[in-house]
Amino acid sequence: MFKIMIVEDDIKIREIILENLQKWGFDGLYVEDFGEVFNTFVKYEPHMILMDINLPSFDGFYWCNKIREVSKVPIIFISSRNTNMDIIMAMNMGGDDFVQKPFSLDVLMAKINAILRRTYSYSNIEANVIEHNGATLNLKDSTILYNEEKLDLTKNEFKIIYILMQNSGSVVSRDKIMRSLWEDESFIDDNTLTVNVNRLRKKLSDIGLSDFIQTKKGQGYIIL
The missing domain is CATH 3.40.50.2300 (Response regulator)
Incomplete structure (x- = not known):
């Protein structure tokens, strides 16, 4: 409809x-x-x-x-x-x-x-954005908007926050995130994931999204 x-x-x-x-x-x-x-x-x-x-x-x-x-x-x-x-x-x-x-x-x-x-008629009816607690992730240009501030994301940063926002309220394991980053066949090891998440957190904090991504020790990451 x-x-x-x-x-x-x-x-x-x-x-x-x-x-x-x-x-x-x-x-x-x-x-x-x-x-x-x-x-x-x-x-x-x-x-x-x-x-x-x-x-x-x-x-x-x-x-x-x-x-x-x-x-x-x-x-x-x-x-x-x-x-x-x-x-x-x-x-x-x-x-x-x-x-x-x-x-x-x-x-x-x-x-x-x-x-x-x-x-x-000739295209799928799909949302172009994902919203959570005032943060809007644009799926077309890999940006996130919060309080009038727009942030450009790298390919890996976008994939990380996309999978977390898709599953907001649920813990996403590190393995699941790494598998999503491996889709382009570029190897991402555990330490590289940590570096990417920390860099993403810093960027989000700069536009007012402090603690947007939380760590669940021994489980993975979650957006509440």
Whole structure:
């Protein structure tokens, strides 16, 4: 089932859109805390976003830009602002379409269906990010984002934190991590793993993620 996230300040409009999406068989969610748009996106993992421009605190252009840092998910702007400059900005910021208020629900649904078919017909529907306690791991460019700080990871660092975040709350043995690092046939011994983990911990600490990776003596590592 396709998941669609609604970022709309007008309560009546977002409820009408949500009701219509559900009639079409979509799973819908609208944002209520407009300071948590990005975090809601990461947790909900929608296949499309309907984004108003005029929002409390930060506008839709800002949130579109933040989401584009980690994802190519389709974004349709919905707004009463209809100047050429608004439409051009929406497209330049990464929007896929623009719907002017007041709008026809039939036209909106036609646009949603067309973009979903075009985007997902020939590709797997998979999340591009993993989120845990405010840290967002981008699977496409091997970066981790925390409190507005983005960190570039080496190949081995990415593999280590990827397997730990995939199994957050569970201990991952050193052997399992080393096997994942051996996939490219470059031998990683026990001491090399320790060096890689320590280097990764230092990097994470530099962006505020101290003690993100914890050691379970005699067992392995865990992210809680």
